[in-house]
């Protein structure tokens with residue numbers, strides 16, 4: 001990287017714990033995000049979702065700095081602007097969807113960004129179409145299936161045309177055909193992405209770099225050498241590398 005290009009987002013020395021008396025979840029963690037697709041894998045409870053929440057300012061780190069387009073994010077006001085450009089797909093779609101109908105949910109973001117109701121509806125209709133969800137406009141959000149909710153939740157984010165997507169376990173609840181459809185959708189998107197998943201086959205198809213999160217630290221792995229299989233050592237359940 002030359003001196004004129006800076007990472008889109010940068011995390012420096014981030015530490016976090018939920019309570020003063022509890023163990024740290026993240027410890028002196030660094031991450032740079034440019035125009036790339038990053039996979040993030042790690043055991044349950046290792047802090048992956050916590051990391052995303054810190055990146056968009058839903059949680060404040062105990063220490064460390066977050067830079068967005070070179071500017072340090074300090075206050076809620078800074079993060080409000082960041083969240084216009086960083087779309088966060090929650091681990092649970094139920095936490096993301098709140099409007100009565102699908103169209104209202106997907107139009108909410110563009111409306112919030114200042115679009116007129118007509119423009120917002122137009123963007124929402126188009127986004128649903130691009131995700132193969134035409135005909136879903138008037139469906140009642142809370143009656144959708146788990147997989148349908150996940151795709152509608154993705155639509156609510158894409159409708160805001162963010163520059164970076166943070167996708168927290170996007171393949172949860174998806175059947176193999178829908179997972180394949182989602183894979184194609186993600187590969188067709190222009191945005192930088194960070195994808196949390198336990199499905200390393202999916203990550204191998206959708207991302208170019210892979211990090212594992214364990215004991216509060218990020219470790220970069222080489223996709224080509226990653227594999228998962230039954231193993232005598234405890235890392236067998238997770239993608240890992242052998243030195244020989």
Ligand SMILES: Nc1ncnc2c1ncn2[C@@H]1O[C@H](COP(=O)(O)OP(=O)(O)OP(=O)(O)O)[C@@H](O)[C@H]1O
Pocket residue numbers: 018025042043044045046047048049050051091
């Ligand atoms: N609101 C909270 N209060 C206290 N502890 C929490 C809270 N949220 C999460 N934790 C704890 O912090 C740790 C990290 O949680 P986090 O949800 O970030 O993990 P994760 O890597 O996303 O796990 P999973 O793969 O199960 O989604 C876990 O031990 C969890 O129990």
Ligand SMILES: [Mg+2]
Pocket residue numbers: 048049050091168
């Ligand atoms: Mg999680």
